[in-house]
Structure formats: structure tokens, C-alpha cells
Amino acid sequence: xxxxTIVDRVKQKFPESVSEVSAFRGETTLRVxxxxxxxxxxxxxxxxxxxxxxxxxxxxxxxxxxxxxxxVVYHLASTKTRLRLRLKASLPxxxxxxxxxxxxxKAADWLEREAFDMFGIIFAGxxxxxxxxxxxxxxxxxxxxDYPLRG
Amino acid sequence: MGDNNTMILNMGPQHPSxxxxxxxxxxxxxxxxxxxxxxxxxxxxxLEKLAEHKTxxxxxxxxDRLDYVAGMSNNLAYVLAVEKLLGLEAPPRAxxxxxxLSELQRISSHLxxxxxxxxxxxxxxxxxxxxxxxxxxxxxxxxxxxxRLTPSYFRVGGLAQDLPEGFEEKCRExxxxxxxHVDEYETLLTRNKIWMKRTQGVGILSxxxxxxxxxxxxxxxxxxxxxxxxxxxPYCGYENYEFLVPTGKNxxxxxxxLVRMMEMRQSNEIARQVVDKMPGGAILADDPKVVYxxxxxxQESIEALIHHFHLASAGFPAPPGEVYxxxxxxxxxxxxxxxxxxxxxxxxxxxxxxxxVNLSALSTMVEGRLISDVVAVxxxxxxxxxxxxx
Numbered sequence: 001x002x003x004x005t006i007v008d009r010v011k012q013k014f015p016e017s018v019s020e021v022s023a024f025r026g027e028t029t030l031r032v033x034x035x036x037x038x039x040x041x042x043x044x045x046x047x048x049x050x051x052x053x054x055x056x057x058x059x060x061x062x063x064x065x066x067x068x069x070x071x072v073v074y075h076l077a078s079t080k081t082r083l084r085l086r087l088k089a090s091l092p093x094x095x096x097x098x099x100x101x102x103x104x105x106k107a108a109d110w111l112e113r114e115a116f117d118m119f120g121i122i123f124a125g126x127x128x129x130x131x132x133x134x135x136x137x138x139x140x141x142x143x144x145x146d147y148p149l150r151g
Numbered sequence: 152m153g154d155n156n157t158m159i160l161n162m163g164p165q166h167p168s169x170x171x172x173x174x175x176x177x178x179x180x181x182x183x184x185x186x187x188x189x190x191x192x193x194x195x196x197x198l199e200k201l202a203e204h205k206t207x208x209x210x211x212x213x214x215d216r217l218d219y220v221a222g223m224s225n226n227l228a229y230v231l232a233v234e235k236l237l238g239l240e241a242p243p244r245a246x247x248x249x250x251x252l253s254e255l256q257r258i259s260s261h262l263x264x265x266x267x268x269x270x271x272x273x274x275x276x277x278x279x280x281x282x283x284x285x286x287x288x289x290x291x292x293x294x295x296x297x298x299r300l301t302p303s304y305f306r307v308g309g310l311a312q313d314l315p316e317g318f319e320e321k322c323r324e325x326x327x328x329x330x331x332h333v334d335e336y337e338t339l340l341t342r343n344k345i346w347m348k349r350t351q352g353v354g355i356l357s358x359x360x361x362x363x364x365x366x367x368x369x370x371x372x373x374x375x376x377x378x379x380x381x382x383x384x385p386y387c388g389y390e391n392y393e394f395l396v397p398t399g400k401n402x403x404x405x406x407x408x409l410v411r412m413m414e415m416r417q418s419n420e421i422a423r424q425v426v427d428k429m430p431g432g433a434i435l436a437d438d439p440k441v442v443y444x445x446x447x448x449x450q451e452s453i454e455a456l457i458h459h460f461h462l463a464s465a466g467f468p469a470p471p472g473e474v475y476x477x478x479x480x481x482x483x484x485x486x487x488x489x490x491x492x493x494x495x496x497x498x499x500x501x502x503x504x505x506x507x508v509n510l511s512a513l514s515t516m517v518e519g520r521l522i523s524d525v526v527a528v529x530x531x532x533x534x535x536x537x538x539x540x541x
Contacts, residue, residue, distance in 0.1 A: 024472045025235050053362045056477075057486060057503040075475055075488070075503070079362065079376065082383050086475065107365025110511040118199075133192035133540060142200055149204055 003028050003083050006050050014040055027086060034072070034089040038099040038125075044076060044085070045104045052076040052085060055105035058112060060119035064145040069093030070121055074101070091121065100126035118143035157185055160522070164193050168271040168526040171536030175513070175525065182521050187514045191507075194540035202500035206466025207233050207307060208443075210500065215301035217485075217502060218538040220263045223256040223292070224480040226305040231386060232476035232487035233307045236469050239438055243430045245309035246387045251322065251425040252295070252304070253387075253478070254418040258329070259288040260481035260533075261411045261418075268408070268530035269340060272349050277339050284332050287325055294318060308442040309435035319426050326423040333415055340408070350405035354516040354528035357402060364512040367505050368483025369410045370532060374402030380479040387478075392424045404531040411533075441467045466495035475503075482506050482533055502541060506534040 011018050017036040022029045044052040057075040068090035076085045100123035102108045112123040113132040120141040140147055160177045163169035172193035178186040202210045214225040227249055266281035289299040294315050296304040304311050340346045361374040379396040381389040397413035399406025435442050443462055448455040469491040477486030483505030490499035509532050517525045
């Protein structure tokens with residue numbers, strides 16, 4: 001199954017969720033509604049046709065001064081179809097919160113903690129959401145664009 | 152003290168078997184680990200933040216300092232990402248040299264792992280043997296770029312300079328003798344009763360668990376998943392070389408050992424093939440907007456000097472967009488996710504660190520096992536804390 005068919009399948013299943021499909025340098029990105037991330041990911045993981053069994057990476061992006069300010073970027077891969085897919089969900093600057101995908105991929109455990117640590121993005125439903133690289137009493141979120149290079 | 156019957160033991164960050172500055176908080180019931188909580192970040196340098204304030208060329212030396220026992224691989228993944236962003240391709244000779252050095256780097260990284268891992272478990276001799284051959288490889292790197300650990304030799308569009316005179320012959324010499332050295336290591340460990348008792352059935356990850364935990368590299372393949380980016384999604388012309396992807400059966404510490412031993416032989420085989428097929432020609436893509444002028448021109452002509460100065464100080468603007476490029480590094484899938492806003496510096500510079508994700512499964516592997524197994528399991532994951540913490 002090729003990526004275009006998979007994207008169609010996802011759009012059929014979640015017509016409201018996928019707002020934009022873009023391709024750049026041979027990579028496909030789905031911009032998805034942040035509220036639907038968990039069911040969408042569960043579908044991509046469980047469906048035998050899509051079979052994205054790997055959560056390769058999960059990271060935050062700060063697009064200050066644009067709004068919605070934060071993006072959460074998911075890099076998926078499948079050992080069955082050997083395809084890659086990128087999901088992007090936008091979150092408002094005032095209260096960046098999104099559902100945790102830990103229940104789908106355990107790999108999300110530390111990756112979500114890192115995105116929380118660096119951007120202050122809340123992953124609702126994460127079993128142990130606390131800072132991972134910085135000390136617990138650290139003030140601020142270093143990878144935000146309004147955080148100075150010299151802390 | 153933890154609960155009534157358990158004890159909290161602090162392991163690291165100065166413990167020698169934690170391979171740097173990993174701290175693990177162990178909750179113990181006697182000698183059995185009830186809960187293991189890794190504590191990382193002691194080596195956090197804010198590398199991703201730093202990179203957002205540097206031009207694309209200036210980021211290359213930063214990547215050396217991720218997994219510092221595999222600098223070439225880090226450089227490779229990063230320059231591939233930038234090249235993808237620019238829509239640029241390095242010439243065939245540069246690609247072949249990249250494969251050659253990355254495979255030698257894989258051998259040296261695995262040798263370092265072998266020595267320290269065996270030492271952790273109590274076998275001291277392999278360390279000295281492994282360092283001997285690793286030094287030969289580092290010596291080769293030194294001939295290529297003057298540096299042993301932090302090469303910064305791969306450049307956007309190709310290489311910093313061509314291989315030195317007689318380098319191929321030196322590589323041939325190494326590949327001719329290396330297999331016999333792997334035999335030597337194996338006589339010390341593979342059928343060694345103590346080694347097998349300490350490693351077999353320890354730290355097991357099933358194939359499903361390994362994939363779900365995002366494990367990549369030898370840790371994944373030891374769990375009997377045939378997944379190697381050099382085969383699954385080839386880059387740099389890996390499809391032109393013949394090699395096997397070794398896999399294990401049980402996903403325990405012993406299988407991770409076996410997989411890495413076999414991988415060293417395969418890497419040696421790839422290196423041999425690259426040297427035999429080494430194409431001639433340019434080592435840099437022909438794109439003056441991003442590629443540095445040759446050094447001898449810079450020393451002769453004012454135009455080339457200005458060109459060099461401009462690229463070194465202002466860098467080059469990259470087209471707006473986002474790319475992810477990854478390679479099969481010695482530790483697993485090393486990827487770079489770059490977002491460009493059209494300026495000369497990355498808007499977002501994200502490293503997908505294999506050690507970090509691989510280490511996240513540590514608790515699963517050690518809980519319910521003896522405290523001495525923790526040492527064996529940490530060693531078998533093959534982490535470099537500079538990459539975990541960034």
C-alpha cells in the first residue's frame with residue numbers, strides 16, 4: 001500500500017480531523033486537529049493496512065509570534081509497509097495541551113516528557129509527566145523562542 | 152527507605168557502569184529490583200537551542216558532540232538532512248567515502264561498547280583487545296581529518312577534503328586483518344560460561360515490546376526484528392553493497408552481544424567493498440551558493456577568499472520547509488528534523504537520539520531482576536549520555 005492510499009484512508013475515516021496534506025522533498029505531512037490525535041494515532045497504529053507500529057520521534061515546535069503558537073510533531077514509521085508519515089497538531093500559546101499517545105506507543109513516554117520539559121506542552125493522560133532533562137525546580141521552558149539563549 | 156520492605160539505592164551518576172552520568176534510582180526488595188527510575192540530564196547542554204542560533208555549516212561541529220564515540224555518523228545524518236532540505240546531492244565519490252568512514256565508525260563504536268560492556272560484567276581482557284583495533288580506526292580518521300573523535304569531516308554537499316595519499320591501502324590492510332580479531336574477541340566471550348550465565352535470559356524485550364518502545368539498531372534486531380535503515384530505506388548508495396542484517400532470537404543481553412559482533416564483520420565487509428569500488432571524481436557538489444570553494448583556490452584568489460568568508464560568516468539561506476533525514480547509526484536510528492523559515496539558521500533543530508529512546512525501555516528490562524543484571528542491561532543498551540542528554 002502506498003502513502004497516497006493511506007492518506008485517503010485516514011481522510012475517509014477521520015474527515016473532520018485532517019485539515020491539510022502537504023508534501024515536501026518526498027515527505028508527507030498531515031496537519032491534524034489536536035483534539036483527535038489519540039483516536040487518529042490509535043487507528044494508524046492498529047489498522048492492519050496503515051500499521052504504523054513505530055513512533056520514531058515526537059517533538060515540540062514554537063512558532064512564536066504566530067498563533068496557534070505550538071506544534072507537536074509526530075514522526076511515524078511502519079516496519080510492514082516501510083513508509084514514513086509525519087503528523088502535526090497545533091496548540092494555542094495560552095494553554096498548550098494535547099492527549100498523550102503513551103497508550104498507543106510506549107516510546108512516547110520520554111519523548112512527551114522532553115516536549116513538556118522544553119516547551120511546557122501538557123500531555124494529558126501521560127502516566128508520569130515531569131521534567132526529564134532539567135531539574136524539577138527549573139523555571140521556564142528553554143526551547144521556547146522567548147527564552148533567552150543565555151539562561 | 153521506600154515501602155516497609157524495600158530499600159532505595161542510588162546508582163550513579165558517578166558509578167562506572169552507568170557509562171557516563173546516568174543515575175538510576177533503584178527500589179530493591181533484597182537483591183531484586185522492584186522499580187528502576189532512570190534520572191538523566193546531567194550532561195544537558197541545550198544543544199538544540201544552541202543550533203537555532205548558528206548557521207547550517209556551523210551546526211556540524213555541534214553534532215560531533217552528540218554521540219562522541221561515533222562522530223562520523225552524527226555528521227552524516229546532519230549533512231544528509233541539510234542536503235535534503237536544499238535538494239542537493241553529494242557526488243558519488245563523496246557518498247562512497249561517507250559509507251566507508253561510517254562503517255569504520257560503526258566498528259569502532261561497537262568495539263568501544265564491547266570493551267566497556269565486557270569490563271562491566273567482569274571480563275577485563277576484551278577491553279584491551281577492543282581498544283587496540285579501535286585505535287587503528289581512530290588513527291585512520293586522524294589521517295583523514297586530523298581528529299580522532301570530533302571529525303566534522305562531512306560537509307553540506309560532500310567532504311571537507313579528499314582522502315589522503317595511500318589511505319585506501321591502509322583501509323585494505325585493516326579490513327584484511329579485522330575478521331581474525333573478531334574471532335579473538337569471540338574466543339574470550341561467546342562460549343565463555345560466566346559470560347553466558349550473566350547475559351542469557353537477562354533484560355529480555357520481545358519483538359512487539361521493542362517496536363512499541365521505539366527501540367532501533369542492534370537492540371531492536373536482537374529481538375528478532377529485521378529492521379535496518381541501510382536496507383529498509385537506503386541512503387548514500389547502501390543498496391550497491393552486499394551485506395547481511397544480523398538478527399537475534401531472544402532479545403536478551405547475550406543476543407545484543409551476538410548481533411553487534413556479527414555487525415562488525417558485516418561493516419568490515421562493506422568497508423572492503425567500498426574501497427574496491429571507490430569511484431573517482433569530485434568530492435563536493437557543484438553549488439557555489441552553499442559549498443565552500445576549494446582551499447587552494449582560497450589561498451590564491453581574492454574572489455574565492457571573499458566567497459569563503461561570506462559562506463563562513465553569513466552562511467546560506469535554506470528554502471522554507473521541513474525535512475527529516477535519518478541514518479542507521481551504530482546505536483540505532485539517528486535522525487535530524489530541521490524546520491527552515493527561509494533564513495540562514497534553522498528555525499527548529501531537532502535530534503532524534505537513538506540512545507535516549509533506547510534507554511527509555513530500561514525499567515521494563517530490569518524490573519523483577521537482580522541488581523547485578525542492571526549493570527549488564529545498561530551496558531547492553533549501548534548508551535552515550537552526551538546523546539541522551541544533548
